[in-house]
Structure formats: structure tokens, C-alpha cells
Amino acid sequence: MSNQLAISMDGVSKQYSHFRLDDVSIQLEEGGIMGFIGPNGAGKSTTMRVIMGLVLADSGEINVLGHAIPDDQARAKMSIGFASEDMNLYPTATLQWHMDFVRSIFPSWDQQYADALVKRFDLHHDLKIKGFSHGQKVKAQLLLVLARRPRLLLLDEPTTGLDPVARREVLDELMEVLADEERTILFSSHNTKDVEQLSDSITFIDRGCVIESQDKESYLERWRRIRFEVPEGSRTPTLPGVDSVQKAGRLVSMTTGNFEPDMPAILQDQGAVIHGVENMTLEEIFVAEVMSSRQGEAA
């Protein structure tokens, strides 16, 4: 992985009547794969659109592959493959028509790869798009994006609404794309399993604000759930840096995003009987982060 930034967003804000993208800053190195996670309406698609120059930010700076956005977006788009759940292909045209159209604009179009993807995705190039299932439409979109061999892939919810088989096919293809270390990918999803599988860094967004952005491994490493029992009559032990505490009788489940190896011992010193220290899935962390962030806002 090189150290050049494929995407650099600095202090980007955009005000809508009922929503604000607030001071969003994201850095993604060339060759990196970033999972962009957030609940529905968190600002994932708006952020993607800002990066593509499809929505102009009120403030902040955006640079994509060395091009200032939005001023130099046309040149940047030569090297960006963008697919979105909000995007449709022309229903009355065939996949072949779309392939010819995209090929006529992008000299980097790889026909051999496109043909291979048609087979792998089990698509019919002479069938009109309106005859495709949802999964086939998503795969067709992905094909048109991948076959132009872009340096940067921006995928907005690429697996949303797919059946398990189509989802597997799309993820497998993305896994192959990931083998190319020069290809940068930013993909948004509220499916944390996809993100956990594909990405090497993670950005959480909620209510228009980035609440965390870090490499995946150290991020997962930071989070733990400590389960312990409090003896009758004792107070629940406390620890600094705890994100949530759930109690069920004398059983306590403590979640922290700042885990230190000596934490269980500190709890034991306060009388707790440790039942276990568990790793958390990205989904569990995601929910904990969002809840913690919202509680912080409410306070």
C-alpha cells in the first residue's frame, strides 16, 4: 500500500432542511479498503455523492486521486467507478448496449474481463435491463464499473437487497478485486458482516457525523465485553472508559472501546467475579458506538 491519499475529505459540511453532514473528515490511502458504516439516513450516500461531485459541499475540502472536487471532478471520474443502490441502468436497453456505451467513453475498458464477468455473474448481454432481477441489475452495474478498471471504487450499499447467492457472488468478486493492491475501495453498508469481511479500515457515521475512523484490526482489538457477577450487597464496580453497562440481577455485562489487559483484575479487586472477557463482532461494536455517541449527544 502506498502512502498517497486516494480520498481526502477535510471538514466537509452540507446543510439540508432536516439533516446536516457535519464536519466530515475522511482519509483513505491508495490501495486501502474502507468500510463506511452507518444506520439508514446517517449520511453515507450524501458523503459518497460529495466525493463524486454529485452534491456540492457548503464547506470543507475534498481531494480525490489528486483532483480537487468538485472543480476537477470530470477528470477524477475517469479513474473512479461509482455504483449505488440509487442508480439504475436504462431499462429498455440491453446489457450489451450499456457495455458498448461505457466502453466508448473509457479507453481503460477491459473487454476480456467484462466477458468473464458476464459469465461469472450469469448475466445475459442481449437481455434488456428491465428483464433483469434486482440481483442481476446490481451485478450488471458492478460489471460496468469493474470492467473499466478504475483506480478507485466507490460502492454505495452494493449488497443491499441481494439474495444470499447474489450477495455471495458480489462479495467474491470484490474479494478478487481486492487482490489488486493498487485498487482503492470505499464502500458503504449497514451490513457489518460485509464490511468486516472486506475492509481493512472502518469509518462509522451517525447523524451526519463521523464518530470513528480507524484500521479494522486495532479497532476490533480495542473493543471487549467483560461479563462478571457482583456479590450480593456489593456495588457494581466502575471503570474509566466504559461505553455501556447492562445489568440482569447480579450479572453485569460491561462494554468498552478502550480495553486494557488489566481491566478484569481491577474489577476483581472491587469484588467482581469475572465470567469472561469476549471479543465483539463489528455489528455489536457498531451498535455500541452509535448508542454511546447518541447518549453523549443527549447528555
Added chain:
Amino acid sequence: MSAQIATRPSRASLFRHLALKDWSLNQWPLLAYTFCGLVSLFLITSQNKVVYHSGFVVLISAVIVFGAHLVFSCVINETNNRTLPFVLSLPMTFVEYSIGKMLFAIGSFMVLWLILMGGIFLVTNSQEHMLAGMLPYFVITMGYLFVAFVLTLSVAMIAESHVWAIVVMSICNISISIVMIAIAGIPSIGGSMGQASANWSPAVIGLLSGEALLVIGLLLGTLFIQSRKTEFL
């Protein structure tokens, strides 16, 4: 980086690609309307008054439907069918996309418009029973149809709403008979319609100039508003 730096196609090339795309998706309906227009030219050569007047109705209808198809299929449907993100993911800005749309729509409309205008002049000069005094009146009416098309196109592009496009198109089409009556009521135009030669009076030139200025103003205004937009989807 070993990845190649991709060179962006020229603007002219992009406009050509966009035009070819829209033509490819709409060629058959547009050719059908053009055929209807050509049939109307044949009908107005008839000395039978009913067929002659029917010819004019078909001609005006062909122009209106041709324009409506361009506006709805090429502009409104791009938004409604959510194909706009696909086009805007290509190496172009929103303003370039808007210019490309306008070039194709205006260009296509002008092809039919000029064919029918030329056809009327040809038919009038080749048929003894047709009076050339009608030509200024016809040209002003065709000019009005051009203005109505550009106005509908502008509203569709700016508002990106089929409701607004339908409202403007309906008003323009309902008012065409009023406009035609009003034009015929101008003495230097209505009084010359029964003459054997065309009278390109100052009133005719004034109206045609007004229509041309309106078209230019609408196009420039549309481009200005498009360039001020901050959200394109």
C-alpha cells in the same frame, strides 16, 4: 503508481456520446413522429379543404408530440428512472451534462422543425392552389411551437419534475389556438394571408425576432440556473 492516468474525452466527444445514447434510446418514436410530419406535408397538398386542414393539424401535432417525447424521455425519465446517477458517474460535470441534453434536444427538434418548415415552403411554391401569403403566419406559428418546446425543456431541466413539465406543456398547447387567432388578428399579417405573395412586414419580423430572443434567453437562463445548482441527484 503503475496505473495509467486515464485521459478524459474532449467535451465535443462527450456531447457526441450523450447524443448518440439518447438517439439510440429514442430513435424509433422520433422517426415515427417525423414520418407523421412528412405525411402531413403530403396531406396539405390536397385541394380538399378537410384533408388540407387535417394536414395542418397533423403537422402541428407531430411537432408537439415530438417535443413532448424529447422532454419526457430524455430529461424527465432520466430523473424518474434514476438513470441520472449512472450518466453523472461518467467523466462530466452537471453543466456539461445539461449542455449535452440541450444540444441533443434542441438539435433533434430543429431537424424536424426545419424539415417541416422547408416542406411547407416547397409545397407552397409548387402548388398553385396554396397561397404564399400564408407563409409568414405559418412561420410565426412554428416559431411559437419552438418557443413552447424550449420553455417546456427549460422547466423540465430546472425543476426536474414531470408535474411542472406537464403543466407548462399543457398551458403552451392550450394557448396555441389563442396565439394563432391573435396573430391572424394583426392587420398586416391577417390581411395578407389571402394574397399570392408573402408579406414579410415589420410586424412579422418583430414577432419572429421576439421568438428568437425568447429562445436564446430561455436557453441562457436555463444554463445559468443549472450552473448554480448544488445538488444534481
